[in-house]
Amino acid sequence: MPPSRGFSLVELMVSMAIVCVLGTIVFVAAKQAYATSSLAVSANNIRQLAAGGMAYLGDNNYTFWPYRTNDAANGAGATWWFGFESATSMSSPEGQRNFDPTKGPLANYVPKGFRPDPSFALGGRAFKPKYRNGYIGMGYNTLLGGGFMGSGALKKQTALADPSQAVVFFTAAQVNTFQRPASALNPMLEEFYGIDERELTAHFRHGGKAMVSFASGNAGFLPMDESTRDMRSPMANIGRFAPRGSRKFLE
Numbered sequence: 241m242p243p244s245r246g247f248s249l250v251e252l253m254v255s256m257a258i259v260c261v262l263g264t265i266v267f268v269a270a271k272q273a274y275a276t277s278s279l280a281v282s283a284n285n286i287r288q289l290a291a292g293g294m295a296y297l298g299d300n301n302y303t304f305w306p307y308r309t310n311d312a313a314n315g316a317g318a319t320w321w322f323g324f325e326s327a328t329s330m331s332s333p334e335g336q337r338n339f340d341p342t343k344g345p346l347a348n349y350v351p352k353g354f355r356p357d358p359s360f361a362l363g364g365r366a367f368k369p370k371y372r373n374g375y376i377g378m379g380y381n382t383l384l385g386g387g388f389m390g391s392g393a394l395k396k397q398t399a400l401a402d403p404s405q406a407v408v409f410f411t412a413a414q415v416n417t418f419q420r421p422a423s424a425l426n427p428m429l430e431e432f433y434g435i436d437e438r439e440l441t442a443h444f445r446h447g448g449k450a451m452v453s454f455a456s457g458n459a460g461f462l463p464m465d466e467s468t469r470d471m472r473s474p475m476a477n478i479g480r481f482a483p484r485g486s487r488k489f490l491e
Contacts (some may be wrong), residue, residue, distance in 0.1 A: 241465070241485075242486065243417075243435070248477075250445055254320035259300070260345035266349040275428040277361040278357055278358050278445065278446070279294050279392050279446055279451075281355050281356075281357045281358065281377075282357055282359075282378075282411055282445075282446065282451045283293065283451065284355065285357070285376050285378055285461075286378060286390060286409055286410075286411075286451055286453050287450070287459065288351055288411045289346070289350060289378060289408075289453060290408070290409060290453035290457060290458075290459055291347050291349075291350075291457075292350035293349070293408055293453070294457045295349045296345070296346055296349045297308055297387050301396075302387050302396050302397040302398045303394050303395075303397075304384040304394050304395050304396070304397065304408075304452065305345035305346060305385060305394070306319075306321065306345065306385050306386045306390045306394060307320070307321050307380055307382045307386060307387065307388060307390055307433075307434055308320050308321070308386075308388065308389060308390040309386075310389045310390075312453075313403075315331070315420075316351070316472070317330060318330065319343060319345070320339065320342060320344065320433065321344060321345060321380045321385060321433070321434075322339065322340070322341060322344050322346075322376070322378075322380075322383040322433060323339040323340050323344040324339060324340045324343035324349070325337065325339045325340075325341060326338075327339070332405055333471065334368070334369070334370050334419060335368065335370065335371075336372055336374065337370060337372060338369050338371060338372055338373050339371055339373065339446045341454070344393065345476070353372060354451060355373050356374055356376070356377070356378035357375070357376070357445075357466045357480075359445045360375065360376065360377060360413070360429065361433065362449060365428050366422075366426065366427075366428040366429065367428065367430070368416050368419070368421070368422055368428040368429065368430040369430075370429065370430065370431050375431045376431075377408065377412065377413065377443065378409050378410055378411065378412055378433070379409065379410050379411075379412025379432055379433050379434050379435050380408065380409055380433060380434055381406070381407050381408055381409075381434070381435060381489055381490055382411075382434040382436045383395065383436055383487065383490045384406070384408065384455070384490075384491075385434075387436065390398050390437065395491075397455050400455055400491065402472070403454060403455035404454050404456040404458065405453070405454065405459075405489060406454060406455040406490065406491060407435075407453070407454060407455075407462070407481065407489045407490060407491065408452075408453050408454060408455050409445070409452065409453045410435065410442055410443075410450050410451065410453075410462075411442070411443045411444075411445055411450045411451045411452075412432045412433060412434070412435065412441050412442060412443050413429055413430060413431055413432055413445075413476070413478055414429075414430050414431075414432040414439075414440065414441045414442065414445035414470075414478060415427050415428070415429065415430070415440070415470045415472045415473045415476055415478050416428050416429075416430040416450075417472055424472075427473040427476075429473065429476050429478075435480070435490070436490070437475070437484070437485055437487050437490065438484055440468060440470045440478055440479055440480055440484075441478070441480075442462075442464070442478070442479060442480055442481060443476075443477065443478060444463070444464045444477040444478075444479065445477055446461065448463065448464065448477060449461040449462060449463050449464075450462050450464070450481070451490075452464075462471050462481050462489065464477065464479040464481070465479065465480055465481060465482050465483055467483055468480035468482075468484060
């Protein structure tokens with residue numbers, strides 16, 4: 241029986257080159273599939289929120305819902321715009337908390353078909369979840385909903401100067417460097433749920449743009465104001481629609 245012949249150096253180099261090319265093709269295809277999936281999920285979630293928000297306004301004298309209320313009717317805790325969180329949950333470590341989406345102000349207006357956006361888990365950056373039972377990756381304009389603590393006045397859609405330029409919902413996240421396991425040396429991408437004239441919480445995850453819905457009911461994309469990019473994790477694409485202190489696109 242003739243002795244077996246191993247790969248020559250040339251054959252080995254050709255084989256390695258083929259493997260590298262195939263790996264690159266698979267990586268590019270996977271990245272494109274991830275981007276397409278993230279875009280589809282964001283579009284579905286924001287479409288449902290926009291439609292539900294418009295229906296809510298029609299039933300409530302065109303007054304926006306609160307970002308947060310301390311609602312005793314649901315027991316001790318807080319009712320956020322996206323659901324109710326008990327005091328027990330709020331005292332638990334982030335990542336182990338739960339919220340009940342059936343008790344939020346939009347519960348009767350928005351279908352329960354939200355899907356977690358893969359841009360968080362597959363974005364190549366460490367992700368720090370807030371809740372155990374899912375995330376939607378969307379935020380709400382707190383200037384319409386009485387502020388982050390819900391203590392301010394609720395805005396009316398009919399009082400806005402140009403509803404087609406006032407953001408209601410948007411793709412949202414923040415950079416966390418202050419809660420374990422995040423740190424200054426280990427910045428982590430974290431879901432977030434609101435924006436005002438100061439917060440860096442818009443997530444420009446779709447080709448450098450944020451998906452948004454406006455108070456007129458239409459949806460689209462807005463670019464980041466580069467002066468606001470969160471440089472603690474610049475590749476995370478977290479920032480604002482306009483400079484800090486500006487209410488452009490918010491009122």
